[in-house]
Amino acid sequence: MADAQTATQAPVVTRREDYREPDWRVPEIALDFDLDPAATRVHATLQVERNGSHDAPLRLAGDGLLALVVRVDGVVAEDWTMDGDDLVVPLSGAAHTIETEVEIAPERNTQLMGLYASGGILCTQCEAEGFRRITFFPDRPDVLSKYKVKMTADKARFPVLLANGDPIAQGDLDGGKHWAEWHDPFPKPSYLFAIVAGDLVANRGSFMTMSGREVQLGIWVRLPDLPKTDHALHALKLSMAWDEKVYGREYDLDVFNIVAVDDFNFGAMENKGLNVFNSRYILADPDTATDYDYDAIAAVVAHEYFHNWSGNRITCRDWFQLSLKEGFTVFRDQSFSADQGSAAVKRIEDVRGLRASQFPEDAGPLAHPVRPDEYIEISNFYTATIYNKGAEVIRMMATILGPEKFRAATDLYFDRFDGTAATCEDFVQSMEQGGGVDLTQFRRWYSQAGTPRVSATLTQEGGRARLTLRQVVPPTPGQPVKEPMVLPLKVKLFGAVTGRALCDEQLVLLKDESHEILFENLPETPVLSINRGFSAPVVVETNRTAKDLAFLSAHDDDPFARYEAMQQLMLDTLVTSVANGTGDHQAVIDAVRNTLTDANLDRAFIAEAVLLPSDSFIGDQMTVVEPEAIFRAREALRQDLGKALATEWRAAYEGSLANRFEYSPAAKGARRLKTVALGYIAASGAADADGLAFDQFRGADNMTDRQGAMTTLVNGASPLREEALEAFYTRYQGNGLVLDKWFQTQALSSREDTLDRVERLAAHPDFTLSNPNRARSLIGAFSVNQRAFHDVSGRGYRFVADQLIALDKLNPQTAAKLLPPLGRWKRFDEGRAAKMRAELERIVATPELSKDMFEQASKSLD
Ligand code: 0A1
Ligand code: ZN
Numbered sequence: 001m002a003d004a005q006t007a008t009q010a011p012v013v014t015r016r017e018d019y020r021e022p023d024w025r026v027p028e029i030a031l032d033f034d035l036d037p038a039a040t041r042v043h044a045t046l047q048v049e050r051n052g053s054h055d056a057p058l059r060l061a062g063d064g065l066l067a068l069v070v071r072v073d074g075v076v077a078e079d080w081t082m083d084g085d086d087l088v089v090p091l092s093g094a095a096h097t098i099e100t101e102v103e104i105a106p107e108r109n110t111q112l113m114g115l116y117a118s119g120g121i122l123c124t125q126c127e128a129e130g131f132r133r134i135t136f137f138p139d140r141p142d143v144l145s146k147y148k149v150k151m152t153a154d155k156a157r158f159p160v161l162l163a164n165g166d167p168i169a170q171g172d173l174d175g176g177k178h179w180a181e182w183h184d185p186f187p188k189p190s191y192l193f194a195i196v197a198g199d200l201v202a203n204r205g206s207f208m209t210m211s212g213r214e215v216q217l218g219i220w221v222r223l224p225d226l227p228k229t230d231h232a233l234h235a236l237k238l239s240m241a242w243d244e245k246v247y248g249r250e251y252d253l254d255v256f257n258i259v260a261v262d263d264f265n266f267g268a269m270e271n272k273g274l275n276v277f278n279s280r281y282i283l284a285d286p287d288t289a290t291d292y293d294y295d296a297i298a299a300v301v302a303h304e305y306f307h308n309w310s311g312n313r314i315t316c317r318d319w320f321q322l323s324l325k326e327g328f329t330v331f332r333d334q335s336f337s338a339d340q341g342s343a344a345v346k347r348i349e350d351v352r353g354l355r356a357s358q359f360p361e362d363a364g365p366l367a368h369p370v371r372p373d374e375y376i377e378i379s380n381f382y383t384a385t386i387y388n389k390g391a392e393v394i395r396m397m398a399t400i401l402g403p404e405k406f407r408a409a410t411d412l413y414f415d416r417f418d419g420t421a422a423t424c425e426d427f428v429q430s431m432e433q434g435g436g437v438d439l440t441q442f443r444r445w446y447s448q449a450g451t452p453r454v455s456a457t458l459t460q461e462g463g464r465a466r467l468t469l470r471q472v473v474p475p476t477p478g479q480p481v482k483e484p485m486v487l488p489l490k491v492k493l494f495g496a497v498t499g500r501a502l503c504d505e506q507l508v509l510l511k512d513e514s515h516e517i518l519f520e521n522l523p524e525t526p527v528l529s530i531n532r533g534f535s536a537p538v539v540v541e542t543n544r545t546a547k548d549l550a551f552l553s554a555h556d557d558d559p560f561a562r563y564e565a566m567q568q569l570m571l572d573t574l575v576t577s578v579a580n581g582t583g584d585h586q587a588v589i590d591a592v593r594n595t596l597t598d599a600n601l602d603r604a605f606i607a608e609a610v611l612l613p614s615d616s617f618i619g620d621q622m623t624v625v626e627p628e629a630i631f632r633a634r635e636a637l638r639q640d641l642g643k644a645l646a647t648e649w650r651a652a653y654e655g656s657l658a659n660r661f662e663y664s665p666a667a668k669g670a671r672r673l674k675t676v677a678l679g680y681i682a683a684s685g686a687a688d689a690d691g692l693a694f695d696q697f698r699g700a701d702n703m704t705d706r707q708g709a710m711t712t713l714v715n716g717a718s719p720l721r722e723e724a725l726e727a728f729y730t731r732y733q734g735n736g737l738v739l740d741k742w743f744q745t746q747a748l749s750s751r752e753d754t755l756d757r758v759e760r761l762a763a764h765p766d767f768t769l770s771n772p773n774r775a776r777s778l779i780g781a782f783s784v785n786q787r788a789f790h791d792v793s794g795r796g797y798r799f800v801a802d803q804l805i806a807l808d809k810l811n812p813q814t815a816a817k818l819l820p821p822l823g824r825w826k827r828f829d830e831g832r833a834a835k836m837r838a839e840l841e842r843i844v845a846t847p848e849l850s851k852d853m854f855e856q857a858s859k860s861l862d
Helices: 223-228 230-247 291-306 319-340 343-362 384-401 403-417 424-435 441-447 546-555 559-580 586-596 603-609 615-620 627-644 646-655 665-683 689-699 703-715 720-731 736-747 754-761 772-783 795-810 812-817 830-844 851-861
Strands: 024-034 040-050 058-060 069-072 081-083 086-089 095-104 114-118 121-125 145-154 160-163 166-172 177-188 195-198 201-208 214-221 255-261 274-278 453-461 464-472 487-495 506-510 514-519 526-530 539-542
Touching: 058 095, 069 086, 121 255, 121 274, 145 160, 145 195, 160 177, 195 274, 201 223, 201 230, 214 223, 214 230, 223 230, 230 255, 230 291, 230 319, 230 403, 255 291, 274 291, 291 319, 291 665, 291 703, 319 343, 319 384, 319 424, 343 384, 343 559, 343 603, 343 615, 384 403, 384 424, 384 441, 384 487, 384 506, 403 424, 424 441, 453 526, 464 487, 464 506, 487 546, 506 514, 526 539, 526 546, 546 559, 546 586, 559 586, 559 603, 559 615, 559 627, 586 603, 586 627, 586 646, 603 665, 615 627, 627 646, 627 665, 646 665, 665 689, 665 703, 689 703, 689 720, 703 720, 703 736, 720 736, 736 754, 736 772, 754 772, 754 795, 772 795, 772 812, 795 812, 795 830, 795 851, 812 851, 830 851
Parallel strands: 024 145, 214 255, 255 274, 453 539
Antiparallel strands: 024 040, 040 095, 058 086, 069 095, 081 086, 114 121, 121 195, 145 177, 160 195, 166 177, 201 214, 453 464, 464 514, 487 506, 487 526
C-alpha cells in the first residue's frame, strides 16, 4: 500500500511554517478518461509555467500511479524519474506542455479516494489528496487550473457522464460506447475536481439568480431512489436564495448537479458544479428518514452549496488553512438552518454537538488549534475543531462586529480574495478592515488549542453587585502555557423576586486573566445570566445555587440561557449523585415540571430542555470518569422524573399525538416531545409503557416515531423489543440507510448486554466494513456508548481495536476517524486506562499500518 507506515519508517511531518509557493503553476489541464471499472486509462495534458526564477524540475505528485508514457511538448521524454510516488520531470524553459498516461482500477479502490466504484456508479473523491490517485499533478490547493474533461464509456452501463462546469459536447461511438466533454471556466484546485459515470436519473429543477440567469439543477440518483430527492432539491433552492439575500452571493455556472452515492468517507463534497454526496444526506421520505435526517439533509445541501463561494471561489492556500473554508461554511450553514425554523433550538443542537465532539477533542491527546501547525496525514484534520470550533470563531467575530459590519467585512473578503487561495489571516484582516476593529489578541483563537474555562462570581452588597470573571486556557499537547483569549460574553441580570430584567444585555469582552464589572442601584437581589446564546465556546463555572438555576430555567428571556440553566442544574445534581451514590432530585423535578407545563414554550424547545445530559457529558465534568456510577445516577434521576411527573408526561405524550405526517417545525416539535415523554414514561416503570411504545412503533406513519419507539424498546426489558427489531429488519431489509439505523440503535442501547449483542452484530450477514456508513453505524455508535464501550472487562476496547485494524486495511481514513474514543484513557481509572493503552499499542504495532492510523494511535499514546 502506497501510504503504509511501518515501524521502521519515520513519519513525514508537514509543517505550516514550511509553506513555499509552488515552483510550477498549471493554468490549464485537459483530461481524457477511457472509463472502465477494471482498467481506466487517464490521459492528462498540463500547460505548466515556471513560477519565479529557479531551476527546480517539475514535480508531480502521484499515489500508487505508474507513468505509461510522459511527453514534453509533444515528444516522448526519457529523462523523467520517480522519487517515491512523485514523478519528476527536468524542464529547461519557462512554459511547457506535459502529457502523462496512467491506468487505474476504480473497482479495486477500497479507500474511496480518487476514482472509485460505488454500487455500479463510477465517482471521484479528491479532497484532500485524492487527485494524485487519478493522475500525476501538483496536488496542492494553491495550484489553480482551468479544466477540460472528456470521458468515454460503455453507454449501456454508464449512460450518464458528468463533470465540473458546463457540458460542451457529447456523441456516440462504435462498440456501444459514447463520450461527453465538460469545461469548467473557473480556475480551481485539484481537490475540487470530479467526474461521475453511471446509470442515473435526475430530479431536475431550475433557479433564477438575482441577476436573472437561469441555472439548471439536477439531483442524480439511481431510478428507485428518485422519489426520495424532493427534499434535497427544495433545500438546494432555499440555499441559493439565502446566500443571495444574506451574503449577496450568486451562483456562477449554468448547471449545478448533485450525485448521491452509497459509499462515501464523509458527508458530502463541494466539487465545483458537481457535488458528490453520501446518499444518507440526500435521500428522504417519511417512511425511511427521521426529522433529524431531514434537517441534516438540508444542512449538508446548504453547506456544500455555500462552499461555492467560501471554498471554491476563494479556496485555501494550504491545508493548514482548512478552517478558512470549513469554519466559515459551517457558520453559514448553521445560520441558514436557524433561519428555517427555531433559531433557539438550532443553537441548542449545535452547542450540544460541540460539547459532545469538540470539547472532548480539545481536552484530549488529539487537541489541535483551529489552524494547526503540523500534520502527518491531513485527512485526520477534518475534525470538530476545524469545523465546529472554527464556526464558533467566526460567530464570535460576527458578534463582536454586529450584523452590518460583519456583512461589510464578508463583502470585502469575497471581493478582495475572489479567485485566489487565501489564508485564515486574510479572513481576519478583512474582518478588521470591514468592521473597523482590532483583532490582534483575538487571533489566539486560531493558534491556541484547548477550551477556555471562565469562572464567574457575582457578589452583592446592598444595591451593588460585583461580577468577577477569570479565565484559564488549559495546557494541550505541545502548548503547555497559554495567553489569555478574547472572550465575548453576553451578560444580563434578573431580579430574583420579580423576575424582571435589571439591566440590558451587555457584551463583555473578557481579555485579561481577570476582570470586574460593577452593577449599581439594583432594586433587588440579582441572578446572573451569562454566556447567553453561547456567545463564546467556553466552559463557565459560576457560584449560582440550584435555586438560581431553577429560577433562570423558568424566567430568563434568552431561550438558550433557559436551556443552559436547566442543563447546569441537572449536571450539578448528577455529579453530586455520582459522588455520593444518591442525590436529591427535587429541584430538577420542579424545574422540569415548570418547563413541561409552560404554555408559552414550543414543544421542540421543551423536548430539548427536559432531556438529561448524556452519560459522556456527565463524565466530562469528572476528574475520573466512572461509567457505571454515572449510568446508575442518571437512571435514578430519569426514574424519579418519570414517576414524579407521570401525569405531565402522559399529557405531553397525548398532546403530541399528531394525525398525519407533516414536515413543519410544529409537527417536528410534537414528534420530538412525544418520544422524549415516552422515554420518561418507560423510565417510570409504568405497566403500560412497553405496550405504548409498541403501539407507537406499529402505528407510526413516519420513521421518527418508529425509530423513537424502537429505541425505547431496545433500551428496555420487554420481549416486544425483539419483536420490534425483527419487524424493523424485515421491513427494511433492502434499504441500506435504514439498516444502518437498525445497527446503530442496538449499538447505542443502554442495556447491560449491549456489548454481547454488538459482537454478534459484527458477524451479521448485513454487516460489512467496506461501507463506511455501516462501519460507523456499529463501531462508531458503540464507542460513544459510554456504559458498553467502557465495560470493565476491556472487551469493548478489544472489539473496537480488532475492527479498526481490519478496517484500516480497506479504508484507512474511515478507520482513523473512529479511533479517538480509544485515546481518552487518561480520563479513566488505572485498570481501564491500561487496557485502552494496550489496544492502542497493539494498533501501533500492526504491520503495514496506514499513516492515518499511525498518527491517531501514536499521538493518543503520549
Ligand atoms: N469538504 C467536505 C468534506 C470532505 C472532506 C474530505 C473528503 O474526503 C473523503 C470528503 C469530504 C465538506 O466540508 O463537506
Ligand atoms: Zn465543508
